[in-house]
Amino acid sequence: MGSGTVPAESRPGPGAAGPGSRAVPAGSASGGRVRARVGAQAGARRSGADVRGAAGPQDAAGARGTTGARGSADARGGAAGGAEPPAVPRPVVTELRLSAYAGRRRATYPLGPVTLFAGPSGSGKSTVLGAYEALARLGAGDPLGEVFPDPVRLVPDDARPDAQGRRGFRIGCTVDGPVGPVRLDLAVQADPELRIVGERLSRHGRILLTTALRDPGRTTVQAAWFTAGATPVTRAPLPDDLLGTALLPLRVAGATAGQREVLAAAEQAVVGLRSLFACAPEPDRMRAPVLPGEGRLLRDCANLAEVLHRTHTACPRRHRRLAAVAGAGCAGPVTGLGTQELGDGTVRALLARGARPATPLGRLGDGELRYLALALTLLTGPGVLAMDRIAEVPDAMQCLTLLADGLDRGLDPRQAAALLDLAAAVAADGHIRLAGSVGAATAAEARRTPGVTVVDLTP
Numbered sequence: 001m002g003s004g005t006v007p008a009e010s011r012p013g014p015g016a017a018g019p020g021s022r023a024v025p026a027g028s029a030s031g032g033r034v035r036a037r038v039g040a041q042a043g044a045r046r047s048g049a050d051v052r053g054a055a056g057p058q059d060a061a062g063a064r065g066t067t068g069a070r071g072s073a074d075a076r077g078g079a080a081g082g083a084e085p086p087a088v089p090r091p092v093v094t095e096l097r098l099s100a101y102a103g104r105r106r107a108t109y110p111l112g113p114v115t116l117f118a119g120p121s122g123s124g125k126s127t128v129l130g131a132y133e134a135l136a137r138l139g140a141g142d143p144l145g146e147v148f149p150d151p152v153r154l155v156p157d158d159a160r161p162d163a164q165g166r167r168g169f170r171i172g173c174t175v176d177g178p179v180g181p182v183r184l185d186l187a188v189q190a191d192p193e194l195r196i197v198g199e200r201l202s203r204h205g206r207i208l209l210t211t212a213l214r215d216p217g218r219t220t221v222q223a224a225w226f227t228a229g230a231t232p233v234t235r236a237p238l239p240d241d242l243l244g245t246a247l248l249p250l251r252v253a254g255a256t257a258g259q260r261e262v263l264a265a266a267e268q269a270v271v272g273l274r275s276l277f278a279c280a281p282e283p284d285r286m287r288a289p290v291l292p293g294e295g296r297l298l299r300d301c302a303n304l305a306e307v308l309h310r311t312h313t314a315c316p317r318r319h320r321r322l323a324a325v326a327g328a329g330c331a332g333p334v335t336g337l338g339t340q341e342l343g344d345g346t347v348r349a350l351l352a353r354g355a356r357p358a359t360p361l362g363r364l365g366d367g368e369l370r371y372l373a374l375a376l377t378l379l380t381g382p383g384v385l386a387m388d389r390i391a392e393v394p395d396a397m398q399c400l401t402l403l404a405d406g407l408d409r410g411l412d413p414r415q416a417a418a419l420l421d422l423a424a425a426v427a428a429d430g431h432i433r434l435a436g437s438v439g440a441a442t443a444a445e446a447r448r449t450p451g452v453t454v455v456d457l458t459p
Contacts (some may be wrong), residue, residue, distance in 0.1 A: 139273025228258025329371030
């Protein structure tokens with residue numbers, strides 16, 4: 001591979017070994033979506049895993065992080081005095097690494113409870129968030145071709161092809177949680193054909209899974225994962241279009257301490273990555289009445305009225321809280337949020353105005369609609385969002401991350417400030433996080449908001 005993709009280490013690390021390793025038969029997962037089995041009670045079989053945290057993330061390249069004026073957390077998350085940080089109760093992505101991806105090289109970005117990327121046009125805000133969403137989709141089992149429909153554009157401009165004309169990109173992340181920080185790094189070949197040519201999963205410096213492309217003529221990579229039993233390492237082929245880490249819970253029995261460590265790390269990484277909802281409200285699609293349905297909010301929030309109709313009856317406490325914050329982002333007095341069933345079977349949402357006539361949401365401005373949609377996502381959970389739910393893991397053991405590129409698009413300063421305050425307050429509970437991008441004015445307000453981290457990017 002050329003300089004744009006340096007494959008993950010093909011030789012097993014501290015837990016790997018020798019030629020006498022026993023292989024397990026390869027599955028037939030290639031070519032379809034794979035939803036990994038993630039056991040909610042997996043901790044019961046992790047007796048061999050050290051659950052203490054490790055050192056904090058590396059410094060960012062090309063980025064500078066700051067927190068709100070009254071915030072207490074440093075953007076890089078280091079523990080004071082060198083002390084080891086406590087274990088994180090729910091899996092969360094705490095760092096993104098764009099080692100060679102689009103216009104980024106050797107870039108590391110810390111992620112806190114509320115992290116906003118700021119910078120001029122072309123600085124890479126959408127690129128960073130796009131890499132996060134791509135990793136989340138791979139963690140959910142989406143095939144590589146669906147996640148990267150135009151992979152060549154993600155190869156760094158200065159990447160030189162190798163002798164076979166191959167080029168690619170490298171990305172990775174750290175997922176913190178009950179077993180401490182777990183690192184996942186990927187090397188993806190983009191040209192001449194798309195495939196994962198290297199993957200590494202590690203914890204506390206121990207490589208738990210490594211894959212490498214051995215035979216370009218096959219659609220598989222050779223994988224080796226830590227066993228620590230009679231056979232130190234298990235080797236087997238895995239599909240080159242799926243994330244190997246997401247397949248491990250289907251392939252590892254958990255019979256040895258080493259296997260339990262691999263399972264614990266893989267499950268933590270998968271849960272952390274899959275707990276993401278990308279929200280991109282499109283006001284023009286949110287104005288018309290909609291037919292009642294499942295009541296799960298779509299990415300473009302076109303069915304906002306349907307979801308409000310559901311939460312009004314099924315989630316009254318959450319609905320009342322949304323109605324309470326609606327006034328901060330909508331013009332005029334707001335005394336509540338309601339819905340109306342129309343004669344054709346559709347429903348529309350209404351803003352209650354006290355003694356004044358209610359206002360249909362279709363008459364609101366773009367900023368008001370975006371504010372309401374984003375506030376709803378912050379006040380809800382996976383059950384109300386159109387996302388890949390991890391049914392095996394109770395909601396109380398998950399931490400949802402809302403991904404919002406252009407968070408403040410169409411919002412006036414008052415709406416942006418209200419949304420920042422809401423995000424910081426909700427994130428403090430530990431069940432919802434926010435990663436987004438904002439313009440200069442909102443970034444300045446965010447720096448004054450406790451609990452919000454701003455990462456300044458440069459082109």
